[in-house]
Structure formats: C-alpha cells, structure tokens
Amino acid sequence: MMNTARLGLRHIGERLTPRLIVIGTISFLTLIDLFATQAILPSLASRYRVSPAEAGLAVNACTLGMAVSALLVAVFGNMIDRRRAIWLCLALLSIPTALLAIAPDLTSFAALRILQGLCMSAAFAFTIAFIAEHGNPEETAAGLAAYVTGNVASNLLGRMAAAALADHAGLPITFFAFAALNLLGAVLVIYFLEGMMDETAAAAGARATGSTGAAAPNAPMHRARRFAPVLMHLANAEIMRVCAIGFLILFAFLGIFTYVNFVLVAPPLALSAATLGLVYLVFIPATVTTPRSAQLQSYLGLRWALIVSLAAAIAGLPMLLSTELWLVLAGLALIGAGTFAAQALATSALTQLTMTDRPAASGLYLASYYAGGLVGSAAVGQIYMAGGWPAAVGTVGLALVGAAVLAATIRRVAAGSP
Template identity: 35%
Template sequence: MRPDARAAAVAIAGLCTFLNLYTPQAILPALADSFAVPLPRTGLTITAPLLAVALVAPFVGTISDRLGRKRLIVAACFGLAVPTLLIAGAGSLDAMVALRFVQGLMLPFIFAVTVAYIGDECPGGSGIRAAGSYAQGTIFGGFAGRFVAGVAADLGGWRMAFVVIGAVTVLAAVAVAALLPRERNFHAVGGGVRGTLRTYREHLTNPRLLATCGVGFGMLFSMVATFTYVNFYLAAPPFGLAPAQLGLVFTVYLLGMVTTSAATRLAVRIGRRRTMAIVVSLASAGLLLTLAPSLPLVIAGLAGLAGGLFVVQALSLGFIAASVPRAKSTAVGLYVTTYYIGGALGGVVPGLLWHLAGWAGVVGLLVPLLAAVLGLALSFWHTAPA
C-alpha cells in the first residue's frame, strides 16, 4: 500500500481518538445548567476518560506486543462508538462521567498501538513524518470534537453532538480498517510474565524514555488546564461568550496542523532539541498573551500555545520510537500513562488556583511547568538523532 494511504490511516486513527476525548470542553457551562451542578464539577467529564486511559495504557502495551497492531486499532475504533452514542441519553452527570470513563478504556488501544505501529513500520525520517501525520489527525480531531459540541449546544442541545460524533467515529473505524496496511515488521514479545517484567525493567531504567514521559505529562497537563479553565474565563465578563462561540475558539487548534507539519520537517534538519526550544518558547509566549484584557489577543495567545504544544507531542512520539529498541508498544503504554495522568491532573489541580487568583493563577502555574518540559528535552533528547 502507498505511504500516503498509511499516513491517512494513522491520521484518521488520531482523529478518532481526540474527536471523542475532549468533546465536553466547549459545553461545560451548558452541562452545568443541564444537570444543575457547579461549574468545576463538570470538569469530571474531562478527568474521567483521562484517568481510564492512564489505568489501562500499560496493559495495552503488553497486549499489543503479543497480539499485533492493526486488529486492536480497528476493534477499538469501532468499540469507542458505543459509549459515545450512549452518552447522548445520559440522565445525570454521574452517568455521563461513567460513560466517559468507558470511552477512556478504549482510547489507549488506538493511541498507544498506533504510535507503536509507526515505530515498527516507519524507520528514520519517515517515522518523524508519520508521527507528524498522526499528530495532525489528533489536532483536527480535538478541534472537531469541541467545535461540533459547541455548535450543537446552540442549535439543538448538547446531546445531539454525541450522536454526530458517534456516527463519525464509526466512519473513521471503517476508513482505518480499509486504509491501514497490516504490520510487516512486528515481532511478538514472548517469555510470559517474566518476559513482561523484564521489558518493563528495561523501560523503567531508560532515562531517555522516562524524560520523554515527563515531557508528555507536562504537555497534556498544560493543554487540558488551559482549554478547560479558559472556557470559564471567556464565558464570564468582560467576554461573555456563548457555547457556540466557545466552540469557535477551538479553531486555534488548526494552527497546530500547520506548525506540526512545518516543525517535523524542521526537526529532520536541525534536530528535536532545537525545534523543542522554538516551540516551547512559542507556547509560553502565547500563554502569557492570554492575560491581556482583549479577546483578539487571548485568541492569538491560545493559538500560539496550541501551535507550540502540538509540536511537542509529535516530537515526543517520534522520539520514543528512536530511543526504545524493542517492545515499543509497552514503552508507548508507559508514555501514555504518564501523559494522561498529566491530563487528568490538569483538569483538577489548577482549580484551586482558579478559585484563588482566577485565570492569572492558572497561567502562573503553567509557565514554569513548560520551562521544566523544555529542560527535560534539552537534557535527555541529545542521545538519539532526529
């Protein structure tokens, strides 16, 4: 099969994941009104799937390293549609949170296994480009999920959004099944429990992998914190944005598609560390710009943040494949666990600072965290070539 078909397949797999993961973010105020709950409690709809992913991801790596890649990816894409459609009929916030948790159980079988597939089938520079295609799919999926939810909440209520997203998920599963070639370079990891423990021991003593896990933790913590609490910031005076307008704010995600494409090419030329320095600086500057009391400047700042952090994600995924010699799916599972723990904490930890200092308190937490992310990359990513 042609490389462009494979790139399209991994991009669609990424879209399927993030289309579902962050759907409620644009409609959190609407959910609070619908279920008559405080605004911060609606953040559980974001935290629940992230926690589920973090719990399941290590086991997904072990399963995939034994059974293969494509069959798990396709089955998870179809399985994900079921809880998505059921959410449309949720009668309470607790029921919605439970179904969101079930969604999260499906996601690592797409995310982690697709990245491992790229590591197996796309060596060298092609791996960077394939990871970039996957990242672009996740970016568009993240935008589309939030955008559809925001518009649907204004036009027909938030429940219709999950019906539409469930249908799109089914179509995405069909496309992945048709376009993704079966793996050719996969080698099953044997050895039973002892072999599995030996694999984890190798990964947990790999400083490059552990540093990359730290980068992923900080990246998703920052992204979830920003695009959760900025909704409360923009829904309140002086901005007063409605759900559909909040959904449109997420068009800034599309800049990430442009920056990821350009930055992955740049990383091939100048290396990951230099590229990381550029994009983390962009993200930090964008975050600081959101403090300006002007909606256009806030949007510009969010665009800079998204444009920078999505590149961090693509570079991290590509680096795992370059730094782990075997059992790549298990390595990705460890990365995904720390990545989504970061996302889960990003949905709740900044809440205290939000109550104490508002949006400025959230920004004050995230800027030093991004500096730490850059420090990890500069310290540990020099040992593997781009």
C-alpha cells in the first residue's frame, strides 16, 4: 500500500513539476515582503529610534491589513475573476513597497505595511482558491504544498536579501528592489499561470453554475446571499477548528522570528547585521520538508501529520534559550520546518473541507491566520519586554501545544485521512 502511494505521488510529481514551479515562484514573489523586513528590524528600530516591541509591531502591522483583506475576499471573492485579481494585487503591492523607502516616521511605515498586507493577503487567498479549483485532491495538495514552499523560500531568501541590501546599499534600495519583484510576480501570473493549470471537469462544471468562479458582471447579488457562504463556513466546527490552528501557527511563528533578531544581535551572541541575514539559512530544511507534507499526510493521515509537525516545532523551543549559537540555530530550523509543514497541512485540510465557496473559506482561514500573527507579534513583544526571552518562548510553547490539541480533534476530512 505504501509503495503504491509512493509511486502515485512520484507520478503526480513528474506530471506537475512545471505547474508546481510556477505556483511556488508566484508564492515567493507574493510573500517576499511579508517577513523580509524582520531581518532589518534592529536597523529600523535604530532609524526611527523606537523600542524592539514598537518596531516589531510596526513591521508586523501588515498582518492587520492581511486579516481585513482576507475577510473582504471571503465576502466578495466569488464576484471576481481569480487570475485577474492575483496579478492586480501584485501590481498594486509594488506601490506601498516602494513608498517604504521614503517613509518619514514609524507611523507612516506601519500604515504602508498595512497596505502591503491588503494586497498580499488578497493575492494569497485568490491563489489558494485558483489552485483548489484547478486540480483533483492530489494535485491540489501538491499545489498547496508548492505554494507554502514558495513562502518558505521567500522567508529564507527575502530575509537574506533584505539584510545584505540594507547593509551594503541602504534601506531605500532594499524596498525598491522588493517592489520590482512584486511587479515581476504580476507579469508571471499574466503570462504563465493560466497556461500551466489544467482545469478539471468538476471545476469547469462548478464555474458553469457560478459556485466557484467569478460572478457574471451583470448578475445581481442580494446582500444576504453575499454573506451566506461566510455564515455557512462560520457554522462549520471543523473549518473553525482549522482556522484556530492557523491562528496559533502564525502567532508562534511571528512571536519567535520577530524578536529572536534582538536576541541574536545582543550579547552573548552579538551577531553583526550582515551575519544576521545568514542566520535565516535555518529555513533551508523547511524548503525540503514542506513539499513532503503531502506525502506525510498520505502516510500518517492529516491528524497525525499535523501533530508530528507541531511537535517538531515545540521540540525546537528549549534550544532557543541556549547561549550556544549552533543550538539556537538548530532550534530555529526545527520551528521553521514544523510550522511551515503545519501551515501546508492546515491549508490542505481547509480545501478538503470546502467543496464550494472556496474563496469564502480561504478568506476566513487567512483572516484567522494573520490575526494570529498580529496578536502574536504584539503579545509576545510585550512579554519579551516585561519578562525577557524565556517568558516569550514559553508563551509561544503554549500556543503550539494548543494547536496540537486542536489538531488531535480534527475529524476525517478525506479518504485516507483518519
């Protein structure tokens, strides 16, 4: 049985490799702005003369925009063509990204980050819906894993590039470079996305009835009907459980990777700005393990795959309290690999739970996910300032344990997923 599953996955991988590369690259260019600024947090705190908690909250203000945008997509997503929405969001994203180069104070910087979040989240939600509507369950799982892998790569290369550019060319050039990458993503969507995705008969039928595609431009939609998909998903306990897991995943991820920068540049580790960028090589293991999350799910089932991924992240937390750099880096690698795999699995669970109105479901999930990031960056920042790094790490540990408990209660969502 396991050999058959392995052969099937290998066949899918060979058939979908170009498709998955396109999906992963679009994800990379969509989300590269999200976490790259965390690598230059000490520089931003110095530039604006603010505390680590204030700088961290401003940088992660994008998650507020992402949560709001996700809710808007949940309500209005079915009225908009997916591909057009994705490239428009990426093109618009380049504007606030470029303006960050000349932000005069922390307030304006935070406002521009919120605008970035509005664009990034909408592109994210529409891409997830597009992937789910253009493949069978195995192809969808592989596509979502590729999208999250692109997110991992953007974390790794985006942080390294931001640190290197800021150190050698200054902050303005750094933001202009990322704006150019956003525009490149828009071009990639326009010219390659549709051609690489073979729409299944089921998706075609769903679009014909208007259940998953954009609504006809002149079709009237009553206000109550517009909110019906959102209310339907809110009443689904399984979907809400997955949304809660997403909330706790980003709570933990941002809680660690925002404030560990200040720990790394302070004694006894005392890393330089240039060396700090190299620290994010810890995401390399996640670029290998995240694409394998679909295989892990096929072997263990969704519930146990999620628990194992979250357990890996929890195991990395005590290492962050060490004064030995190699142990801290090992802990960060485990946390990155575990949380990214859990994110891919949670997204896969969501698509399996929603056969219709997927933009509404993905919008609700992303709203919860990014709300968790905003709460995590704010709460862990205050705990870090008041109680130190051990208290911050302990808070993140409680969040990950909560996510694992929720994962253990997930019911069967697909064949082969106990």
